[in-house]
Amino acid sequence: MFEAKFQTFADASSSSDSAARLASLRQELKRQGLDGFLVPRADAHQNEYVPKCAERLAWLTGFTGSAGFAVVLEKQAAIFVDGRYVIQVRQEIDEKLFRPLDISETSPANWLADHAHHGARIGYDPWVHTSAQIERFAKALEGKEVTLVPLDANPIDALWSERPGEPVGAVVIHPPRYAGESAAAKIRKLRDGLKGADAALMSDPHAICWAFNIRGSDVAHTPIALAFALLPKDGAPRLYIDGAKLDAKTRAALEKFLTLREPSTLIDDLTEAGRRGETVMFDTVTAPAKLVETLRAAGGKPRLADDPASLPKAIKNKAELAGAREAHIRDGAALTRFLAWFAEAAPKGRLTEISAAEALETFRRENGDLRDISFPTISAFGAHAAIPHYRVTEKSNLKIGRGVYLVDSGAQYLDGTTDVTRTVCVGRASKQLREHFTRVLKGHIAIARAVFPKGVSGAQLDAFARRYLWEAGLDFDHGTGHGVGAYLSVHEGPQRISKLGTTPLVPGMILSNEPGYYRAGEYGIRLENLVIVEKREIKGGEREMYGFETITLAPFDLNCVEPKLMTPEEIGWLNTYHAHVRKTLAPLVDATTRKWLREATRAI
Structure with a gap:
């Protein structure tokens, strides 16, 4: 497998x-x-x-x-x-x-x-x-x-003579205890976003799965069903999906609130809507030009806008947030077991990038709740760690020795999606590595500690993560953070922390906090936790203020930290975070890991 x-x-x-x-x-x-x-x-x-x-x-x-x-x-x-x-x-x-x-x-x-x-x-x-x-x-x-x-x-x-066929992964109903809101309630909410249009053509499967409380298995790592949907201002929504994906039970559950249609009928339905002169909203980011032009050619009025589910999906409800926290506790225990195992095994020179990634998934599977990894694990040693989205193959697989190892990984659980990156050093960290690692860590802490007024977007926070790298003439070429779904995509919009992140951050959104630094040909560093946007009460404050709750739980490699480069406030954050990791995870791991965890989360 x-x-x-x-x-x-x-x-x-x-x-x-x-x-x-x-x-x-x-x-x-x-x-x-x-x-x-x-x-x-x-x-x-x-x-x-x-x-x-x-x-x-x-x-x-x-x-x-x-x-x-x-x-x-x-x-x-x-x-x-x-x-x-x-x-x-x-x-x-x-x-x-x-x-x-x-x-x-x-x-x-x-x-x-x-x-x-x-x-x-x-x-x-x-x-x-x-x-x-x-x-x-x-x-x-x-x-x-x-x-x-x-x-x-x-x-x-x-x-392409051997082109694979279209996927027909089974569709399942997402349990209410995890969804936190009925499909009927979501549909009512989405209709408020039609803004005078006769209907919205939903082309983003993530939005469709969220809106109708379903999950699928058509693509790797993300539990979505490939489908389109038409949400009219009145009447039942239409779900255009291959019937082979639906068993009798799922079909009956969906037909209580929507009409099932085969994908082959979508063009005809849009043509009919166009002949009636209807205005249909299309998602600017995901709608195929084919569908927009079909409506226009038939006499309809296409309106390009954001998918009406995009923002509601990004703002997690109480059940989704509770699930995310629980998923991260289990996931943190698995990752910590891996890190303890790695610290013992790596110096012996028997590990490779593939065997390390295999071990990490094994630890995750042992908790009994893993549905899939949330993306291909980035298991990168040495120069490979300097490739931000490196993907190991049998051909590229390096033996892990003395040097820097970066592992960026995540998991899909019914109650949440995780994404976490840790960078560790096998052997003694050089002075240069400690400086670079600490500058990345300082940027990570700056995001974690950020407090900002309502209306602020990720673009306004992005520089917080880069400041200490910029001071040394350094930077990284990816965003600081992306949105994360609730047992959906590990990369979710519209929220993000990047130079292009213009959507205001709102309580309930989940994002990553992952600054990095990549020294081509030598090593790469990325430190990633997931955070939830939350309200912050500030005594004497005059504005509605927000901040971040960090939900990822796993130690940072203290052997790579140079405390002399950190402020007392930064050291205080790191010690408090590590104390929380230790207290939360110690009861969930074995005695050997618990002993390693105490040392790995020691106060500095």
Whole structure:
């Protein structure tokens, strides 16, 4: 079971495969009278984790990261990735075929505008692009005499002879004790967000699963069912889902409050809505351009906006918050058992990145509640730790010796989703490492201790985590924190702590707090806990104020901390946190781990 998790995507191309596949794609484009094609790493819902049948970018290029975009022209091609993958992409692709580019420096749209010839016809699959994405391309191509051509079928699908079928994972009802609110109550709440529209087309499976209190198994690591839904201002919602995913019991439960429809009927239903001149809301972030254009072509009025479930889903209710806290206690005990085991085993030189990750999942499984890991474990030693989203394979698997080991992992439990990163040193930490580690820790503590007024967004807090790195001329190229779902996606919007995090933070939201530092070719450091936004009462205060409750429980490696770089307040926070970890977890772990935990959480 475990071995497959550390293999590169099964249909990812080798160098020779990629050359043949690229040549075949170009031949097919020529046959269709096209001069290029857009290849996003996306499915029809813009999911982070996509079903195997949607891994077209990996099939074509060999790149297996969770975010990427390729543009193929007649004689050249480029692949675009963000800062997390600039190293990985070069390791996985053939640079003679695809030019790797940092998407923050060069956008696919601008590159296409610069490289497509006058009069070029560029094809795209309207099911895997949003309207906003296509509009960005169109704007960049203004005056270039380049035409974007929506295709009826994705040409890669015809070339991919062993393409997996569409997933039909079983759908289950999410128990009320974990959901905390009925589907009927949620539907009433969502209708308040229609803002005069006749209906909302829900294209985000996370929102659909939350709204209807269901969970599925169509993609790895996230318990969602791939589906669309139509929420009218009156009458029963429609859920467009493959009937093969529903047993009789689940079907009966859902039919009490909604109408079940096969996905193949969605186009016809939107066409009918368009003929009636209806206004339909579409999620700007996830709605396929195909659906928006179907309504518009039939005479309807599409309105691009936020999914009405996006914000309500992000603000967890009491049951969801209670579940998250309980899940983190169990998860913390498992992680602490792993860290104690690792501290004993790693110096003996017998561990590898894969065996360490296998052991961590074993500890999690032993608590009896694990449903899945919440993302592929980042088990990274030495230089691999400097790759923020490194994914170990049998080929890349390093033996762990003296040096830095980073493990970023998480779990899916019925009552909550976890995500935690710890960085530890095998052997003595160098002075440089201690300084870098402590600067990252100071940023982590700054977020954990932050107090801020109502209305503040994550973008306004992001610099808190970077200040001490900036003072040393250092930084990191990912956001400080992302939202986390309630037994849903480990990466949830709209809340986040980053330069782009414009959504105000509201009590009940769960976010990660994970500053880092990455020294290419040497080591990486990331320290991550999850936090809940909560109200804060400040004596004499004149504003409604918020702060964070830290819910992740696991020791930080004190051997990497340089107390001389910390303030008394920072040391006080760390000692208080470690005392809480020790008190909470000690009764839940074995005697050997308990002994290690006492030392690992000692006051400094």
